Amino acid sequence: MDSEELLNQLNVKNRTNTLDLAVENKIDHQKVIGIVNSILALNSNIITAVPVTNKCWELTSEGESILLNGSYEANVFKYIPPDGIPQKDLMSLPHAKIGFSQAMSKGWISIDRSINKVVRKTSSIIDQVKDDLAKLKISSDEIADSAKQDYKKRKLIREVIIKSFDLKKGPEFTTTITKLETELTPDMIQSGSWKTTQFKSYNFEALGQTLDFGCLHPLLKVRADIRQIFLEMGFTEMPTNNFVESSFWNFDSLFQPQQHPARDSHDTFFLDEPKSSENFPNCYLNKVKDVHSKGGYGSQGYGYNWSIEEAKKNVLRTHTTAVSARMLYSLANNFKPSKYFSIDRVFRNETLDATHLAEFHQVEGVIADYNLTLGDLIGILYMFFERLGMTELKFKPAYNPYTEPSMEIFCYHKGLGKWIEIGNSGMFRPEMLLPMGLPEKVNVIAWGLSLERPTMIKYGINNIRDLVGPKVNLQMVQINPICRLDK
Ligand code: PHE
Numbered sequence: 001m002d003s004e005e006l007l008n009q010l011n012v013k014n015r016t017n018t019l020d021l022a023v024e025n026k027i028d029h030q031k032v033i034g035i036v037n038s039i040l041a042l043n044s045n046i047i048t049a050v051p052v053t054n055k056c057w058e059l060t061s062e063g064e065s066i067l068l069n070g071s072y073e074a075n076v077f078k079y080i081p082p083d084g085i086p087q088k089d090l091m092s093l094p095h096a097k098i099g100f101s102q103a104m105s106k107g108w109i110s111i112d113r114s115i116n117k118v119v120r121k122t123s124s125i126i127d128q129v130k131d132d133l134a135k136l137k138i139s140s141d142e143i144a145d146s147a148k149q150d151y152k153k154r155k156l157i158r159e160v161i162i163k164s165f166d167l168k169k170g171p172e173f174t175t176t177i178t179k180l181e182t183e184l185t186p187d188m189i190q191s192g193s194w195k196t197t198q199f200k201s202y203n204f205e206a207l208g209q210t211l212d213f214g215c216l217h218p219l220l221k222v223r224a225d226i227r228q229i230f231l232e233m234g235f236t237e238m239p240t241n242n243f244v245e246s247s248f249w250n251f252d253s254l255f256q257p258q259q260h261p262a263r264d265s266h267d268t269f270f271l272d273e274p275k276s277s278e279n280f281p282n283c284y285l286n287k288v289k290d291v292h293s294k295g296g297y298g299s300q301g302y303g304y305n306w307s308i309e310e311a312k313k314n315v316l317r318t319h320t321t322a323v324s325a326r327m328l329y330s331l332a333n334n335f336k337p338s339k340y341f342s343i344d345r346v347f348r349n350e351t352l353d354a355t356h357l358a359e360f361h362q363v364e365g366v367i368a369d370y371n372l373t374l375g376d377l378i379g380i381l382y383m384f385f386e387r388l389g390m391t392e393l394k395f396k397p398a399y400n401p402y403t404e405p406s407m408e409i410f411c412y413h414k415g416l417g418k419w420i421e422i423g424n425s426g427m428f429r430p431e432m433l434l435p436m437g438l439p440e441k442v443n444v445i446a447w448g449l450s451l452e453r454p455t456m457i458k459y460g461i462n463n464i465r466d467l468v469g470p471k472v473n474l475q476m477v478q479i480n481p482i483c484r485l486d487k
Contacts, residue, residue, distance in 0.1 A: 001025050001032070003039050007175040010047065010167055019054070019164040029164065036165055041203075042180060045172035049165040056162055057140040057148060063133050063156035071129035072099030077108050077120065084117030098154075133157070215478050218467065219361065222455040223343050226363055229387045230341040235365060238323050240344035245317040246277035247310060252288050253325040254402035255431040257302045258310045262318065269316040269347050269358075276312035284329065285311075287435035297434040316347035320362045321402065321448065325432070328368060328444060332437035337369040343451060354463045361451035363423075372443035374405060377425060381447060385411060385422070388454060394419060404429050409447065413457065420457075423449030 001021075009024075010016060018036060022029040036049050059067065069075070076099035079090060090096055100118075103109045112119045129151070135142050136157060151157045180200035181188075188194040216224070227237070251263055262268065287296075289308070295301030317323075320342045327340055343363045350356045365384065367376075378395065385393055392412035400406045403426025411422045425447030433444060456467060459480060465471050 001027055001035065003035055003042075003177050004175060006032070006035050006039070007046070007173075007177070010169060011173075011175050015166065015168045017052070017164055017166050018049075019162065021167075029162070033165065036167065039177070042177060042200075043172060045170045046174060046177075047170045048168045050168075052164055052166055054162050054164060055159055057136055057157045058160050059133055059137060059157055060155055063151070066130055066156060067133045067137070071102070071127050072096070073102035073106060073108065074099075074125060074127040074130065076100050076103045077125050080109060080118055080120050082120075084112060084115060084119035086116065087111065087118050090118055129156070217477050218455050218459050218461075218480055219451055221480075222458065223361070223451055226343060226388070226451070227341075229384065230365065232387075233339070233384070235339040235341040238320075238327050238340045238342040238364075238366075240320055240323050240342045242323075243316055243345060243347070244271060244314055245322045246280070247313045247315055248277065248280055248285070248288070249325055250315055250317050250319070250322040252292065252306075252311045253284075253329070253432065253436075254321060255291065255429055256401040257292060257304065258307060259304065260401060265349065267349055268318055269349055271314040271316070274314060276309075277314055278312070280311070281329075284435060284437075291431050291435050295431075297430045299429075299431045301431070318348055319346050319448065320344055320364045321446070324364060324366045324446060325436075327366070328428075328433065328438065329436045331368060335368075335439055335442065338367070340366045340368075354465070355456075357464055357468060362448055363451050364446065364448045366444060366446040368438070368442055368444045370439070370441045370443075372427070372445050374407075374427060374445075377407075377427060377445040377447070380445065381409060381425060384447075385409070390422065395425075398424060398426070400424065400426055402429055402432050403427055403446070409449070415457070420453075422453060423447055 006021065009021065018032045019029055022032045025032075036047070039046055040049060066072075070078075072093075072095040075093060076090060076096060079085070079093055087100075090100065093099065100109075106125075108120065108122055108125050109118055110121050111117070132143050132147060132151070133156065136148075136151075140148065148157065152159070178198055180198050182200045184194060184199070188197060230237070247263065251260065252258070256263065285308075288311075289306045290296055290301075291299065292302055292306040293304060295303070323342055323344075324340065331338055341364060343361060345359055346362045347359045350358055352358065365380075367380065369376075381395075382391075382393060385391075390411040390413075394410040394412075395407040396410065398406040398408040406424070406426035408421055409423040409425055410419045412418070413420050425445070428444040428446060433442065434440065438444075452464060452467065456462070456464065459467075461467050466473070466476070
C-alpha cells in the first residue's frame with residue numbers, strides 16, 4: 001500500500017481506522033501509520049487523523065506455546081493411560097504441577113487411593129484454554145471477561161494498549177498526490193521550472209545523525225576537575241612524566257629503609273633494562289646514606305649498612321611522592337614557600353581484584369612553608385576535600401616511613417551512607433627534609449589519594465575492571481556525563 005492507495009480506500013469508505021486498514025490490507029499497522037504521517041507531512045489538510053487508544057489482548061510467549069502444544073492440564077490428562085499412572089511418574093511432564101492441579105479442579109482426573117494411581121474421570125475432554133487462546137488471537141470479544149482475567153493471572157495473555165488513528169477526508173482531500181521536490185537542482189534553475197515546482201518544506205525538528213566524536217574517559221574528567229581545584233587553590237603542577245624512577249628517589253630520599261617490606265619485589269616492580277640509575281647528586285646522596293645508617297638532625301637513623309647498589313635499582317615508581325622528593329630537593333636550593341600538586345600514574349605489584357590493579361593514579365598535594373603544623377594540614381585537608389564534595393572528615397593516626405605524624409583520611413560518603421578511607425597524609429620527617437638542605441624551620445605537609453576511588457564512587461562503578469583495561473565498555477565512556485564533584 002502507498003499513499004495514493006490509502007487515499008483511494010478512504011475515498012470509498014469516507015472514514016476508517018488505521019487498524020482496520022492494516023487488517024484489510026494485511027500489512028503491519030506501523031506501516032499504515034507511516035503512510036498516514038507522510039500524507040500529513042505533505043499537506044495536513046488532505047486527511048484528518050484523530051488518535052484513539054484501544055485496549056486489546058495478546059498472547060504471552062507461554063500462551064503461544066500452549067496454543068501450539070495444548071494446555072498443561074490437557075497434556076496431563078492425555079498422558080494418563082486407561083489403567084492410571086503413579087503420581088510421581090506424571091510429574092516428569094513439563095509444567096506437571098500446574099497441569100495436575102488444573103485437571104483436578106476441572107474434575108478431569110482423580111487419585112484412586114485403592115491402586116495409588118492418578119486415573120481419568122472422564123473419557124474425553126475439550127481443551128478450552130487452547131481453544132480460547134486461539135479465538136483470542138483473532139478477537140477477544142467472544143471470550144468472557146472472567147476467563148480473560150483467569151488467563152491473565154496465569155500469565156498466558158496480557159493486555160496491551162494500541163494507539164491508532166481514525167481517518168476522515170480533510171478539507172483539501174484528494175486522491176492524487178504530487179510528490180514534492182526535496183532539492184533545488186541546477187537543471188531547475190536553468191530551465192526555470194523551479195518557479196512552478198512544489199518543494200517539500202524543511203523539517204527543522206528532524207534529529208540529525210549522531211556524530212562520531214571523541215570523549216574523555218571518566219578518570220580524565222575527574223582528573224581535570226581535581227587539577228582545577230588545585231590550581232584554584234594556588235598549587236603548581238609537578239612534572240610527573242617519568243614512570244621509571246631510581247630506588248634512591250622513590251625510597252631512600254624518603255627515609256624509607258632498604259629492608260622496608262614495600263621495597264620487596266612483591267610490592268615493587270623492578271626494571272631489568274635499564275637495571276639501574278647513575279648520577280645522583282653526590283653531596284645529597286652522602287647525607288641520605290648517613291641519615292639512614294648513622295642518623296643525625298636529632299635522629300638515631302636506622303643503624304644499618306646503607307647500600308648504593310640498592311639505591312641505584314630502577315623501579316616503576318610506587319608513588320608520586322618520589323616526584324615530590326625531587327621537587328623539594330630542588331626547592332631547597334633557593335627556598336621560598338611553595339604549594340605543589342601532581343596527578344599521575346603509579347605502579348604496585350598488587351594482587352588484582354575488584355578494586356585493585358597493578359597501576360593506578362595518585363593525587364598528591366604538598367605544601368612547604370615556615371612553621372607549618374598538623375593543624376595546618378588538617379585545615380588544608382578540609383578545604384581541599386570540601387571542594388571534592390566531602391565535608392565530613394575523620395583522621396586516624398597512621399605510619400609512613402617519611403611522615404611523622406601521619407594520618408589516614410576518612411570521609412563520610414552521603415551516597416553510600418558510611419565512612420570510607422579516602423587518603424593518607426602527614427608531615428614529612430626532618431630525616432627527609434634536612435639532608436635536602438631545606439631551612440630548619442620549614443615544615444612540609446602533604447597528602448595523597450587515588451584518582452580511581454573518587455571516580456568509581458562518583459560514577460557508581462563497583463569493579464575497577466569496568467573503569468580501566470580491556471573490558472571497559474566504550475559506550476560507558478561515551479555516555480557518562482561530565483561529573484561534578486561537588487554534587
Ligand atoms: N605516598 C603515600 C601513599 O602512597 C601518600 C602520601 C603522600 C602520604 C604524602 C603522605 C604524604 O599512599
